[in-house]
Amino acid sequence: MSSDKTHIFGPVPSRRLGRSLGVDLVPFKRCTFDCIYCQLGRTTNLTMERFPFVSPQAIHDELAKRLINDNYLDFITLSGSGEPTLCKDLGRIISGIKELTDIPVAVLTNGSLLWDKTVRQELMNADLVVPSLDAGSARLCQYINRPCAGFDFEKYVEGLIAFRREFNKPVWVEVFMLFGINSIRADVKEMADIIAKIAPDKVQLNTVARPPAEDFAMSVPENQMRKLAEIFSCPVEIISNQGEIHRGISVVATCDDVLSLLHRRPCTINDIASGIGIHVNEASKYIGELIREGKISSHVVDGKSYYQARQESIV
Numbered sequence: 561m562s563s564d565k566t567h568i569f570g571p572v573p574s575r576r577l578g579r580s581l582g583v584d585l586v587p588f589k590r591c592t593f594d595c596i597y598c599q600l601g602r603t604t605n606l607t608m609e610r611f612p613f614v615s616p617q618a619i620h621d622e623l624a625k626r627l628i629n630d631n632y633l634d635f636i637t638l639s640g641s642g643e644p645t646l647c648k649d650l651g652r653i654i655s656g657i658k659e660l661t662d663i664p665v666a667v668l669t670n671g672s673l674l675w676d677k678t679v680r681q682e683l684m685n686a687d688l689v690v691p692s693l694d695a696g697s698a699r700l701c702q703y704i705n706r707p708c709a710g711f712d713f714e715k716y717v718e719g720l721i722a723f724r725r726e727f728n729k730p731v732w733v734e735v736f737m738l739f740g741i742n743s744i745r746a747d748v749k750e751m752a753d754i755i756a757k758i759a760p761d762k763v764q765l766n767t768v769a770r771p772p773a774e775d776f777a778m779s780v781p782e783n784q785m786r787k788l789a790e791i792f793s794c795p796v797e798i799i800s801n802q803g804e805i806h807r808g809i810s811v812v813a814t815c816d817d818v819l820s821l822l823h824r825r826p827c828t829i830n831d832i833a834s835g836i837g838i839h840v841n842e843a844s845k846y847i848g849e850l851i852r853e854g855k856i857s858s859h860v861v862d863g864k865s866y867y868q869a870r871q872e873s874i875v
């Protein structure tokens with residue numbers, strides 16, 4: 561069980577969740593899926609086995625410290641460097657956060673473990689759950705999500721339906737659209753029929769915006785996304801190409817990459833993200849580590865926070 565790692569990152573500005581503080585619950589990159597579009601790269605530990613990766617107390621202590629300095633948050637978002645429901649203490653972690661603060665808790669999950677009553681139960685204290693569904697058939701799910709051995713598409717869908725029935729707070733289903741793969745009308749209709757049975761509060765249509773695990777996972781143009789949105793019977797929100805990471809944190813760069821950029825010029829989090837080609841979540845996480853290590857300083861110019869390397873950190 562890890563205790564020395566930083567589990568809290570951000571806050572990051574999120575179009576979907578406002579100002580959101582992230583909680584990273586699983587080690588990189590442990591997931592039940594190995595999606596062709598994953599921005600974290602290929603899954604290195606493809607598993608359905610749940611494990612107590614982090615102690616709830618460590619998360620709560622770290623979060624309590626963060627909330628002393630920053631309480632103006634729209635959400636505390638549980639995600640991770642993979643699939644957060646693989647964290648066995650998820651329920652205790654959520655309950656403890658609810659005791660610490662009134663800030664709503666969101667969970668971004670691929671939904672693959674929702675067939676498990678225990679997992680569904682552990683999510684009951686969350687305020688918003690965003691599971692995903694990228695395919696209307698087992699065949700397409702296998703191609704796009706490349707699930708762990710033992711995964712059963714029918715069970716997955718039943719889990720999503722059961723969770724929606726039991727969870728009386730908002731559920732948004734995220735669909736990742738891929739050009740020429742699941743963006744064909746007949747395939748979208750099949751998926752929309754399943755989503756109608758789930759009956760989420762809304763569907764979020766997302767597409768590739770960051771480098772995917774596989775080159776052939778390509779984005780769907782926004783005008784096509786708008787046409788496909790009409791196929792769904794529940795409210796649809798389109799997350800455009802400027803949209804956000806689909807769960808988890810990209811871990812492509814290193815702290816040294818960020819430090820090296822900040823040696824060259826002061827940057828905002830967004831400058832770092834676009835400068836190195838990483839997601840703002842990942843940039844925020846590295847910034848937090850570098851500040852704690854005393855290697856960088858921050859100052860505010862025109863309402864924006866800029867980060868700069870300290871001279872003594874130049875090697």
Ligand code: SF4
Nearest residue numbers: 591593594595598670
């Ligand atoms: S996109 Fe999400 S569900 Fe798919 S492999 Fe990446 S972390 Fe796992």
